Amino acid sequence: MGDTAAAAPAEQRRRAGRGKGRRTFWRYRWLYLFMIPGVLYYLIYHYIPMFGLVVAFQDYNLLKGITGSPWVGLDNFRTVFSSPDFPVLMKNTILLSVYRIVFNMLPDLILALMLNEIRVRWFKKWVQTLTYGPHFLSWIIVYGLVFAFFAPGSGLVTTFMRDMGWTPIDVLTNSSVFRPMLILTDIWKSTGYGAIIYLAALANINQELYEAAAIDGAGRWRQLWNITLPGIREVFVLLLILRLGHILDAGFEQVYIFLNVRVYDVGDILDTWIFRRGIEQMQFSVPAAVGVFKSLIGLVLVLGANKIAKKMGGSGIW
Structure with missing residues (x-):
């Protein structure tokens, strides 16, 4: 009972x-x-x-499909890691990704902070329109603009410098300036749009904190350091963790469009190599192995960065 x-x-x-x-x-x-x-x-x-x-x-065959292709185990990974191009590809990929993280995140943050301080609404909207606009241009159009200004022998800037008796700047086929050109064009294209996330985070900061700080005599710089930056720290860390997960991507679309044979030594990355092997040469297994390798590296970096962020007092992404 x-x-x-x-x-x-x-x-x-x-x-x-x-x-x-x-x-x-x-x-x-x-x-x-x-x-x-x-x-x-x-x-x-x-x-x-x-x-x-x-x-x-597998040694994948397009006609046989996944079920009919022979199993080769780790042979495709051995092919990738033993390739003489692999060290150069890894170096270029990591350098470009690190440059993007270091030089792209700060302009996004700085632009958001500047827009947050503008009190004239029409001027703020005008600046936002100008900075957001390039994001909606494809990389083909961006390359066309760069080519129109800096094409060797025929670009507007190149012709002007030659007519003035100066040494023309070769940014498309010069290995020493190819990477900076990629980073600068990426900053121009993505900074305005990237600032949107920080502006949303800034809008969520309690305005009473600024009022209390002003009463205590804190100026704008002190408020920025003690209220604004701590208020968006979590967002910054979150975006950093997400970017670390894509550190082996390095912006395929941009690099592929700007890449040429004269700058392969500094511009050829894993994704462009995968494209040539997989699409142009119809070798699908080796690019698939590179994709698995990239995914594992990204997973490890995201897990490690998230753990470090939590140990430093942040919330991480989960």
């Missing part, structure tokens, strides 16, 4: 829990409905294609 009496309340709690779950689901049914397209997108384009990773361990 005692066991039966104890089981009855437990069964009632389970029924009440199921009833509450159904009511909650029905209450937020439209939110779940709107969530379906996003879930399907990630399922179809991100999770199902992960089964294709098996290609990295």
Whole structure:
């Protein structure tokens, strides 16, 4: 009798829990409905294609498919790591990624801080429009602009410098300035859009903190150092962790469009090499092995950076 009496309340709690779950689901049914397209997108384009990773361990043949291609184990990885191009590719990829992290995140932050200090609304909107605009240009258009100004022998800037008797600047085929040119064009294109996230974080800072600081006699620089920067620190760390996860990407679209044979020694990266091997030479297994390698490195960096961020007092990304 005692066991039966104890089981009855437990069964009632389970029924009440199921009833509450159904009511909650029905209450937020439209939110779940709107969530379906996003879930399907990630399922179809991100999770199902992960089964294709098996290609990295096969001598993949397009006609035989995944099920008919022979298994070669780690041979594709050995091919990648033993390639004489691999050290150069890794060096170029890591350098460009580090340059992007170091020189791209700070302009985003500085622009957001400057826009946050502007009090004239029409001027602020004008600046935002000018800085956001380049983000919506494709890299083909950006390359066309750079080529129009700096093309060897025919660019506007090149022609002007030659007519003035100066030495023309070769930014497209000169190995010593190719990387800085990539970083500068990336800053010009992405800084305005990247500042949006910081502006959203700045908008969430409690304005009463600034009022209290002003009453205590703190100037704008002191408020910036003690209130503004700590208020957006978590966002900065979050973006840094996410960028570290893509450290072996290095911006394929931009590099591929600007790349030419004269700057292969400083501009050829893993993704452009993968493109040539996979698409142009129809060798799918070796590029797939590089993709697996990149994913593992990105996973390790994200996990490590997240752990370090938590140890330093941050919240990380989970």
